[in-house]
Amino acid sequence: VTSQGAVISATASPVTVNLGTLGTLGTLADDATATVSFRVTIDAGTTNGTVLSNQATVTRDGDTTGVRSDDNGTSGDGLNPTLTPVYTEAPTPLFDKTQTDSSETGSIDSNVLIGEVVTFQLAFTAPSGTTRQLTFADTLPTGLAYVAGSARLWRTSTALNASLNPGGINSANANDPVTLIDGVHLLQSGQTLSLALGNVINSDANAGTTEQYVLEYRARVQNLAGNAKGETLTNSATIRTLNTLGVEQSLTPVVASLSIIEPSLTLNKTVSPSALLSSGGATTYTLVVANTGNAPAYDVCITDPLSDSWTLGTVTATPSGTDAPTGITTEATDCGSDGLRVQVEVFPAGGVLTLTIPVSDTDLSGAPNDQLNNTASATWTSLPGATGSGSGLDAAGTAGTEDGERTGAGSGVNLYTVSDSAQVTINELNLTKTVDDTQRYAIGELVTYRLDISVPANFSVTDAVLTDALPEGLLYVGPVNRVDTNTALTNASLTDSASGTPPTLTITLGTLTNSAASAQTLSLEYGVRVANVLTNQFDTEPLENTATLTFKDPRDDNAEKTRIDAASIQLGEPQLSLTLDAAGPSGTLTNLQAGDVITYTLSLSNASGVGVTTAFDSLLSSVLPAGLTGVSDSLASTDNTNLSSEALSALLATLSIDADGLSTTSDGFDLPAGAVLELTFQAKLDVGVLSGDTIPATTANVTYTSLDGEDATERTGSGTPEVNDYQANDSAQALTIDSTVAFDKQFLPNTRTTFAVGEEVTYRLKVSLIEGTTEDLVLTDTLPAGLSYVGYTLGAGSGDSLTIPFDPATDLTVTPATGPSDTGQVVRFDLGTVVNAANGRRDDDYLTVDLTARVDNVTANQAETVLGNQAKLEYVDAEGNQTLHFDADGETDGNQPLNLTVVEPTVTLVLDQSVETLSLGDTVTYTLTLSASDATAYGVQLVDTLPPGLEYVSATGGTPSIKDQTLTFDLAQLAQGASHEITITARLRPDSVVGVSQPNQATLTWGSIPEASGDADSGRIGSDGAGDGLNNYATSQSVSLTPTTNAVIDATKTVTDLNGGDALAGDTLEYTVILENTGTEHATNVVFTDPIPANTAYVADSTTLNGSRLADSGGGLSF
Structure with a gap:
């Protein structure tokens, strides 16, 4: 479609448009525009990621070089072609967000402090060609605030051009940032930041280079109540563009998370x-x-x-x-x-x-x-x-x-x-109870309490008794030991007992006497254990217990007095979390087939912060489901935090990968608080996976304990009883095997659609398979009436990698068994369960059946007859029975057959003779011209029967076989559009009857294929002669001549010297010749010849015939 001009060449590149004269007076007026738009169809088989480069050139009178088009209208980066990437599968968007810097060294990676400023970068990799209306969008969570004036933008290549040109980016050098103005370039709505670039053009078609826009800005972790230790600030960014329909679409958001530490x-x-x-x-x-x-x-x-x-x-x-x-x-x-x-x-x-x-x-x-x-x-x-x-x-x-x-x-x-x-x-006496409260105590761990009794100088009390009421969740272990070395302070006794639930500890000391001149302290220690009971959890309130000292004071009439002090402990637990993700060969889980390697990423972490203790004796496992086999030696550590190199090495030594998956040695490994371990391991899809099958999600599980080594008092991950809940698990994505079983049918070779009667035609039925197993594969081809089955060839694109359990004796059926058939034939190939083993290639995953049929020599098969061939493919996948019908034309409703058109060779015969009357004894020449059209004719035979009055002299254009008066000429073939000429020279016999016509009859026959026999299973011939018969490839022509008597011509010649007298040198001689027919018949085609005598020279332009000037003929006279 053009606003002016017409397409004058559109069958090949370049497309040419004649615009004629633009504007007035042969010039293009200012601001005048000529628009040319045209559509192209992308070739089938174009590979994924191909970049189509298209550049136009406009020429005019006086400028044959012309001006080339530019993709972005900016000549500073050169006049570049317009680029269009082709995707045969959904492209993986290349957009990423990363935290690149931080204002503080006291935080690591994504951990952040209150008030810290972090730097983010959003990077978009632009595909070749045009990305419409590109906008960066980033939503900050509550608690994370944009730092005003911190936004910058740069491009990694000058091949990029943005129509909105924010910050003058189009003029900046590669990797040189431009400052963005808040409210002008960088917009903020609530917590969402956005930057619009408009239409982005990438003029670089080189797939080996990467062209990016990078947006950078800073954000501050705010001092808000919601920002507390352990909270996660998740920052979500995306790219918005317009698709080809003008509808806005967004990429799946990319998330960057910050963890608050305090x-x-x-x-x-x-x-x-x-x-x-x-x-x-x-x-x-x-x-x-x-x-x-x-x-x-x-x-x-x-x-x-x-x-x-x-x-x-x-x-x-x-x-x-x-x-x-x-x-x-x-x-x-x-x-x-x-x-x-x-x-x-x-x-x-x-x-x-x-x-x-x-x-x-x-x-x-x-x-x-x-x-x-x-x-x-x-x-x-x-x-x-x-x-x-x-x-x-x-x-x-x-x-x-x-x-x-x-x-x-x-x-x-x-x-x-x-x-x-x-x-x-x-x-007075004083009682102090202490415990190491700088740590968190794990389930089953032993806790040591200390009781200090301070006694003033020269002081004594009687009936001293200590009681300690342990809270629920603590078990008394004992014994009570005096741990000080003070000999000046004595106690009369030291006995202990515990009773009740929860237990109360009673310690009897008797009389306490300090004989020293200064205050002295008696110190007792005893052990209790953190019980493995449901009430003891990570977030349990501190377990406080109070010790009471009672005694009698002799200074105060043995009055009973009391001293009290309390201490508490905080429980801690390991807090393991586990994630498992799967990725296919291209980073995604699409189009999976047998042999594909699935990479699993396992992240195991123990939380950091107050109250988190080491996870001991951790047993990590991941059992692969049926359909997957683990790849030995594929285990790798890709990241770790808070693990020394020695600890990491020891940990990895406990892990292994075998065919069944990931496992840990029986003694397990330890994971301290704050430790993060990221592992990858691989598994391969088995050859037995079915088309469309779903492989259950691979799961990972870890169990761990609260104490190191086997201890009956520890908490475990056994699940029995319920309190032993130290386990974490996660599942990766389920895997869906590619169900793309494709079916196609073409002529082989795929350059013809027309075939002659009796000719064999080969159809290639191609089944594209997954690498894996396709069950109960059945291929059915329905031949129409007019085609008969001949044979087949079974092929495997991947050679020995493809197993097809096909036995033609039992698995091939043709109904009816022989042709031709008025109803056609149904050919069924039961290929069974086909196994396509992985071989590292995806371009050979197919099988072919080359089916050969014959165009029958039947009355219905005439020129332009269309024979449509239907086919279908049946198989079983994970969804059940599937049927694919071949459709030769997807734009027409219904399943269209692959059509064959019958062609027939047509040969014409033209018979000419040199004369219509012939004198006795003279010769005649017959010219026979054979011309083929529509198709090549084979076995061409010309039969010419000379009349009785003629005898054969010679022939050109072939050597005939002669029998009596019949001449037979044979040609192996006469190509479509070709002609062949045969001449026959014959002499009229002297005894022929004058005036009696002599007719000459020529008959021509031919065949549709070489060595055609005219049978139903062969080619068509001319055995039935011209007309309505089946084998009617024949035609004939005839001519006649009339014998005459011989003609007699007498010639009288005289000479005159025009100079008079005797002939002398230099004289002019004039010859006169009189021709007279003295016979009884007209003489035709008379030729008179007179050579110039020796010693004379012809006088130019001096010849006349009956008074009319004749043209000179050269060295002699001939007319």
Whole structure:
């Protein structure tokens, strides 16, 4: 279709359009446009990913070189052809989102701190050609905020051009970013960011290069209540485009997730001795600060006002733990004015800081209520410094605000603070109960409690008894042991007993006597075990238990007195999670066939953070379903976190892959808190998979225990009883085997659709198979009346890889058995269950049946007769019985047959004779011209019967066989469109009767194929002669001549010297010749010849005939 001009060549490339004269006066006026549009059909067999390059050229008078078209209208990148990628299967969109940078070094990978700024990049790989109305769209979750002014865009190749040209990107060099203006280029609606590029053209057709647009921006983790340790911030990005119908479509969103990590400090304050006399003394406070969170704490301030009575000695700070605190200052003015003010710059997760604080006083008589209480506190922040490590766009906002770091200010979400107290009694016993509360206790783990009884100098009590009521979930193990080495403090007895449910522990000490001049402490330890009961879970409230000391005080008439202290433990559990995903050879799970390798990605992780303990004796397995066989030695570790190289090696040594899948050795492996293990392993689809079959999802399972080694008290993953729930599992995607069994039928060779009577035609029936198993394959070809079955050839595209259990003796049926048949024939090939073993190729997965039939020599088969051949394919797949009918024309309703058109050779005969009358004894020449049309004629035979009055002289164009007056000429074939000429020379016999006609009869016959016999199973011939008979390939012609008597011509010649007298040199001689017919018949075709005499020269243009000038004939006279 054109606005002006006409297509003058459209059968080959290039398509040519004659636009004629444009505009007026032979010129194209300003702003005038000529539009030419045309459609093309993409060739069948074009491979997936082929890029069609199309460029137009316009020429005009005076400019034969012309001007080439450009794909994007920007000549700076050259005049490039328009590119169109061809996809025979859905293309895999190349769009990705990654976190590329972070403002903080205290977080790793996707783990983020409150207030941290992260950098994201969205990369879109543009296919060759045009992508319509491309828009980046990225939706940030609540708690993640776009950093204003941080957006940039770059392209990796100048072959890219965007019609909206945001930020002037079309002028930028490759990989040079341009700044995007908020609200102009980068739009924000709620939490969604968008950037429109318009129509994007990629002028690079090289499949080996990648052309991308990359959008980069920053986002801040906000200081909001919803942002807490363990929360996941999932960020979803996509690409929106218009499809060919102008409908907007979006790619499946790509997700980038951030995990919030937080520090969590615990503070435990103890004092020893905890009992002093009013006359004063010395004691020591111990502060143990531990970070049980999963992130570093920054700018930690540890303060304690201490009692006014105390004189502070030298404070000792001892860092320890898996990652010890750094930057410790014991006199930190930035931490206030309390008696104790210690600052820690970086307090890593797992770090421990122990502060030893000696104090003393010479007069404690003024202590209120005979005791001194004081409280220590700790505060911290989520980022180092006031705004974190970053600067500029990477810096956090004001500390404590929504866009700043989280602090210990104590209000709103800024609750990074903790405290603990300790007391010193005056002139009284004191009881302190402690336990290591810096750790989480696993199910079945042994817990050691410590009871410290501080006794003032020279002090004694009687009937001392300790009781400890254990909470539900703890079991008493015992025994009770005195662990101090203080000989000055004695106890009369040490017996223990436990009774009740939950148990109460009773410890009898009797009389306690301190004979020393200073306070002394008696220390007892005993063990309890965390019971494997349902109430003990990861999120169970701390298990607190209270110890009570009762005794009689001789100073107060043996009055019974009581001291109480409590301690608690927090339970911990391993928290394993498991994911399993499958991917096919191309990264997707489409078009799967036998031999395809499925790659499974298994991710096993133990959660990080407070309360997570090591998973021990982990047994990981993945049993493959039927249809899959594991690939040995395919196990690989692709990523890991929080595992040393030694630990990783030891772990991998317990795993193996065999035909059945993934398994672990019986002793298993351990996975600490925060550890992440990513594994890949492979399995191959078996040759027995059926077309369209569904392979059940492969599952993975892990069981683990709370304690290392076999322990009857541990929690396991056995599932029995119910409390043993330490297991995790996941399933990958189910696999659907390709059901694309295709069926096609063509002539072989595929260049002809016309066939002659008796000719054999071969049909190729091609069945495209999956690599795998196709059951009960039956191929049926219905030959119409007019075609008869001849034979077949069975072929396998993949050779020995294809097994076809076909026995022609039992599996081939032809109904009726022989042809021709008025109803046609049905040919059925029962190919059985076909197994196509994988061979690493996809271009040979087919079988062929080359079926040969014959065009019958029957009356119905005449020129232009159409014989339609139907075929169908039946097989069984996972969905049941399937039937595919061959359809030669998908645009016409119904299943159209493959049509054959009958052609017949037509040979014409033209018979000419040189004369119609002939004198006795003279010769005549017959010319016979044979011309073939419509098809090639075979076995051509010309029979010419000379009349009795003629005798054969000679022939050209063939050597005849002669019998009496009959001449027979044979030609093997006469090609369509060809002609052949035969001449016969004969002499009229002298005894022929004058005036009696002599007729000559020529008959021509031919066949439709070589060696045709005219039978029904052979080619058509001319045995029935011309007319309505079946074998009517014949024609004839005849001519006649009339004999005459001989004609007699007398010639009289005279000469005259025009100069007079005797003939002298130089004279002109004139010859006169008189011709006279003295016979009884007219003479025809008379030729007179007179050679020029020697010693004379002919006078040009001097010859006349009956007074009329004749043209010269050269060296002699002939007319």
